[in-house]
Amino acid sequence: MATDFEPVLLANVGVPDSQRLEVYRQRGGYRALEKTLREYSPEEVVELVVQSKLRGRGGAGFPCGMKWKFLPKDRTVTYLCVNADESEPGTFNNRILMENDPHQVLEGIAIAAYATRAQTAYIYIRYEYVRAYETLQQAINEAYEAGILGERVLGSDFSLNVYLHRGAGAYICGEETGLIESLEGKRGWPRTKPPYPAVEGVFRKPTVVNNVETLCCVKHIMDRGVDWFLSIGVPADPNNPRDLGSYGPKLYCVSGHVNRPGCYELPLGVPCRELIERYGGGVRGGKRAKAVIPGGLSMGFLKEDELDTPLDFNSLQKVGCLGLGTAAVVVFDEDTSIVELLHRSCRFFAHESCGQCTPCREGTGWMYRILTRILHGEGRIEDLDLLLELADSMGIIPGTTICGLADGAAWPVKTAIRKFRDEFEAFIRSGSRLTAASSGSAAGEAS
Amino acid sequence: MAETTERKQYLTDELRSQILALAPRYPTKQALTLPALHLVQHTYRYVAPEAIVEIAELLELAPAQVLDTMTFYGSFFRTPDAPLGEYRVWVCRSLPCCMCGGEELLDRLCTRLGIRPGETTADGKATVEAAECLGACELAPCVWVNGEVCKVDSEQALEALIERLR
Numbered sequence: 001m002a003t004d005f006e007p008v009l010l011a012n013v014g015v016p017d018s019q020r021l022e023v024y025r026q027r028g029g030y031r032a033l034e035k036t037l038r039e040y041s042p043e044e045v046v047e048l049v050v051q052s053k054l055r056g057r058g059g060a061g062f063p064c065g066m067k068w069k070f071l072p073k074d075r076t077v078t079y080l081c082v083n084a085d086e087s088e089p090g091t092f093n094n095r096i097l098m099e100n101d102p103h104q105v106l107e108g109i110a111i112a113a114y115a116t117r118a119q120t121a122y123i124y125i126r127y128e129y130v131r132a133y134e135t136l137q138q139a140i141n142e143a144y145e146a147g148i149l150g151e152r153v154l155g156s157d158f159s160l161n162v163y164l165h166r167g168a169g170a171y172i173c174g175e176e177t178g179l180i181e182s183l184e185g186k187r188g189w190p191r192t193k194p195p196y197p198a199v200e201g202v203f204r205k206p207t208v209v210n211n212v213e214t215l216c217c218v219k220h221i222m223d224r225g226v227d228w229f230l231s232i233g234v235p236a237d238p239n240n241p242r243d244l245g246s247y248g249p250k251l252y253c254v255s256g257h258v259n260r261p262g263c264y265e266l267p268l269g270v271p272c273r274e275l276i277e278r279y280g281g282g283v284r285g286g287k288r289a290k291a292v293i294p295g296g297l298s299m300g301f302l303k304e305d306e307l308d309t310p311l312d313f314n315s316l317q318k319v320g321c322l323g324l325g326t327a328a329v330v331v332f333d334e335d336t337s338i339v340e341l342l343h344r345s346c347r348f349f350a351h352e353s354c355g356q357c358t359p360c361r362e363g364t365g366w367m368y369r370i371l372t373r374i375l376h377g378e379g380r381i382e383d384l385d386l387l388l389e390l391a392d393s394m395g396i397i398p399g400t401t402i403c404g405l406a407d408g409a410a411w412p413v414k415t416a417i418r419k420f421r422d423e424f425e426a427f428i429r430s431g432s433r434l435t436a437a438s439s440g441s442a443a444g445e446a447s
Numbered sequence: 448m449a450e451t452t453e454r455k456q457y458l459t460d461e462l463r464s465q466i467l468a469l470a471p472r473y474p475t476k477q478a479l480t481l482p483a484l485h486l487v488q489h490t491y492r493y494v495a496p497e498a499i500v501e502i503a504e505l506l507e508l509a510p511a512q513v514l515d516t517m518t519f520y521g522s523f524f525r526t527p528d529a530p531l532g533e534y535r536v537w538v539c540r541s542l543p544c545c546m547c548g549g550e551e552l553l554d555r556l557c558t559r560l561g562i563r564p565g566e567t568t569a570d571g572k573a574t575v576e577a578a579e580c581l582g583a584c585e586l587a588p589c590v591w592v593n594g595e596v597c598k599v600d601s602e603q604a605l606e607a608l609i610e611r612l613r
Contacts, residue, residue, distance in 0.1 A: 086582050088580070089541040089542050089543065089579070089584075090542065090580065090584055091582065092585065094582075127485075127522050128581050128582065128591060129582065130593075130595070131595070161472075166481065167481070168484070168485070168520035168521070168522040168523065169520050169522040182481070184477060184478055185478045185479065185480030185481060185516060186515075187515060187519035187520075253584060253585075254585075255584035255587060256543050256546060256587070257547070261584065261587065262585050293542070297541075297542060330542055330584070341542065344541075344545050348579060348580075352579065
């Protein structure tokens with residue numbers, strides 16, 4: 001199925017000087033924006049995106065058109081926030097887009113701003129992405145000079161300013177209301193909802209927050225049409241009334257113990273095994289995979305015998321994962337210690353919990369301390385049920401936190417213990433501890 | 448009682464105008480907090496208490512608001528006796544890098560430089576810190592040096608990195 005897929009989002013990656021406006025235009029760039037401004041009203045663009053069934057690429061998979069439709073009709077000011085705070089472990093597709101094809105990102109932004117009637121767009125980019133920041137700034141300058149940004153975009157009545165805004169090293173700012181608070185100059189604490197950003201977002205005005213890859217998809221929907229987009233991917237599951245389908249191309253990031261780590265563009269629904277074998281070049285050293293993260297760390301783990309699961313918005317829940325997430329696939333070979341893996345996962349979330357909600361602040365730290373104890377050979381069998389109880393009681397799903405960070409912290413715990421319980425029990429019973437080399441740097445980190 | 452003692456200005460006029468030049472981008476002055484902190488740290492290699500007070504004045508905020516924001520984020524250095532080195536080095540310890548030798552790399556780099564993670568070399572050249580996912584997992588184990596990311600998976604790559612930090 002994926003054999004002959006011609007990249008669309010990555011079509012310009014690898015082309016010499018792909019970052020330059022001239023090259024982008026030669027390759028059909030800004031054609032979609034011109035057509036949009038000439039032929040469609042903002043409401044018609046929103047309607048097309050609704051029809052395309054495009055779902056957000058940032059992790060939650062919320063329908064993009066529906067997000068735009070939530071904006072109040074009588075609004076006077078609208079802001080577009082572009083979420084380029086890509087921080088989910090294993091994920092780097094936004095970086096590839098921004099570094100290699102910044103004008104594609106800007107074209108998507110311009111179309112989305114037109115559709116939502118936003119006159120200001122902020123690109124909230126994580127601090128670590130210095131090259132992406134510089135590349136985008138150069139592209140923004142070029143676009144202003146060419147009349148693509150600023151007053152009267154491409155001679156139309158639509159005006160748009162685009163500003164880059166740098167984060168400062170906080171995972172939580174990828175959550176859309178954490179991003180909004182951070183943009184306002186505050187700590188990035190997610191807001192209680194409602195009101196949703198569409199009604200009251202940044203600077204208390206109606207706001208849309210979209211991921212970089214989502215906006216690039218918007219550009220191609222306007223260029224190639226809704227039918228083209230709907231011809232790619234997986235239709236809604238008739239047995240699941242809540243499935244909204246998984247349409248369009250997707251950027252899959254493959255990393256870990258594979259021969260060819262990288263970012264691959266394929267239709268939504270590619271089986272995880274095919275992605276790893278055919279594109280990632282298989283597991284390194286001819287080994288077998290032991291566990292795989294299918295969509296960024298927050299989604300939990302797959303076992304080897306679950307690798308035929310299609311990577312779409314509907315299938316991963318069936319094997320106990322939280323969802324597709326960012327579609328970042330991280331592969332761990334048969335020699336990997338699952339105890340060590342989960343310990344590092346818990347360390348990450350304990351470090352990144354913003355501290356606002358008690359179940360997450362305390363729960364992530366507690367889980368990390370338990371895993372540290374187990375790793376040092378002082379675990380108890382009942383710790384496993386305690387971990388599961390903690391994991392089941394923190395997050396949006398049990399209704400105890402404001403944002404989904406805690407669900408993301410819980411899912412690796414739930415899936416690792418439920419799927420690899422034998423290994424945890426054997427590890428605890430043997431009283432074994434990992435060698436100083438592998439647990440040494442972890443020991444000094446329990447802050 | 449109003450105190451009349453003159454306080455010496457800490458932030459240069461140039462820095463102040465760089466910060467205020469960004470004001471038209473945002474409807475509130477508070478939104479300039481992160482840009483201002485970045486500019487200050489870029490210039491002085493840490494954010495001094497005086498800078499916090501003066502940023503607050505400039506943005507019509509209480510110093511506590513600026514401090515609150517600043518301490519939430521991992522990027523800012525606060526202590527004058529341990530400013531950021533000329534090179535800021537982040538060694539990724541998130542799962543893809545960690546499982547490809549990222550933690551051993553951090554240990555070895557620090558040992559070679561004679562510091563612990565989070566510290567700066569005595570000559571002020573390099574600050575080495577553990578980092579969460581740097582978004583360059585295809586280069587695992589990856590290291591970030593002042594914004595440039597490279598893969599450090601061999602002796603030669605480690606030697607080249609150390610050479611660069613001298």
